[in-house]
Amino acid sequence: MTALQLTNLGPLIGASEAWVEDPARGFWLANDRGRMTLASKKPAQLFADIAKVAHLTPQTGTALDVRCAALTVPLVELEWPSGRHQLLLPASWETDGAPYEGRPYQLGRFDCYSLVRDWMARERGIAMEPLTDSPARLANQLLTDGAFVTNPEMDRWERVVIPQPGDGILFAMTQDDDHTPGAANHAGVYLGDGRFLHHFANRLSCAVTLDAFWRARVAAFMRWKG
Numbered sequence: 001m002t003a004l005q006l007t008n009l010g011p012l013i014g015a016s017e018a019w020v021e022d023p024a025r026g027f028w029l030a031n032d033r034g035r036m037t038l039a040s041k042k043p044a045q046l047f048a049d050i051a052k053v054a055h056l057t058p059q060t061g062t063a064l065d066v067r068c069a070a071l072t073v074p075l076v077e078l079e080w081p082s083g084r085h086q087l088l089l090p091a092s093w094e095t096d097g098a099p100y101e102g103r104p105y106q107l108g109r110f111d112c113y114s115l116v117r118d119w120m121a122r123e124r125g126i127a128m129e130p131l132t133d134s135p136a137r138l139a140n141q142l143l144t145d146g147a148f149v150t151n152p153e154m155d156r157w158e159r160v161v162i163p164q165p166g167d168g169i170l171f172a173m174t175q176d177d178d179h180t181p182g183a184a185n186h187a188g189v190y191l192g193d194g195r196f197l198h199h200f201a202n203r204l205s206c207a208v209t210l211d212a213f214w215r216a217r218v219a220a221f222m223r224w225k226g
Contacts, residue, residue, distance in 0.1 A: 165192035
């Protein structure tokens with residue numbers, strides 16, 4: 001197990017600045033529809049606890065494993081006043097699987113496709129193939145055209161017009177002026193009742209409403225043929 005780094009440091013900067021006035025003040029990180037925000041009291045949608053420490057736990061090895069084994073939710077250690085930080089994940093995320101909501105973004109481990117794969121495996125017993133592109137190419141395609149339509153896994157799914165709970169969703173996050181979906185470069189799972197689960201780049205995984213913004217960017221609803 002290794003410690004991770006956060007991509008959005010704004011909330012941690014806010015906590016560090018507040019500690020100048022009140023070193024004993026406590027903070028948490030909330031998951032606000034995928035956006036990581038700083039909270040001064042424990043939020044309903046908790047992403048991580050924050051611990052102010054004099055020295056960070058070593059990033060690998062026994063000390064880290066012991067800390068992670070004791071965690072029930074992610075923990076951000078913020079070394080103060082140096083400003084160094086690291087994100088520790090519960091060991092149960094490795095053994096039992098990470099929760100669907102509140103995953104930090106890490107391409108190839110915690111991203112939109114891996115979230116869909118995990119959900120389909122746990123909830124539907126569907127074993128999806130991994131994406132075949134290299135991590136470097138996948139990172140580039142997040143902003144251009146996606147690897148989804150070229151993946152052999154697509155042959156086991158069919159495009160449908162009306163989604164049902166458990167269907168996959170492909171999104172095109174770049175569009176022309178008429179809002180015509182282009183090549184798919186983002187994926188999610190339709191949960192029913194107008195909501196879907198997804199993990200957008202450099203945000204936390206979350207379930208949100210399939211509102212007008214997202215509907216305009218749907219490239220296809222996908223249903224398992226099995």
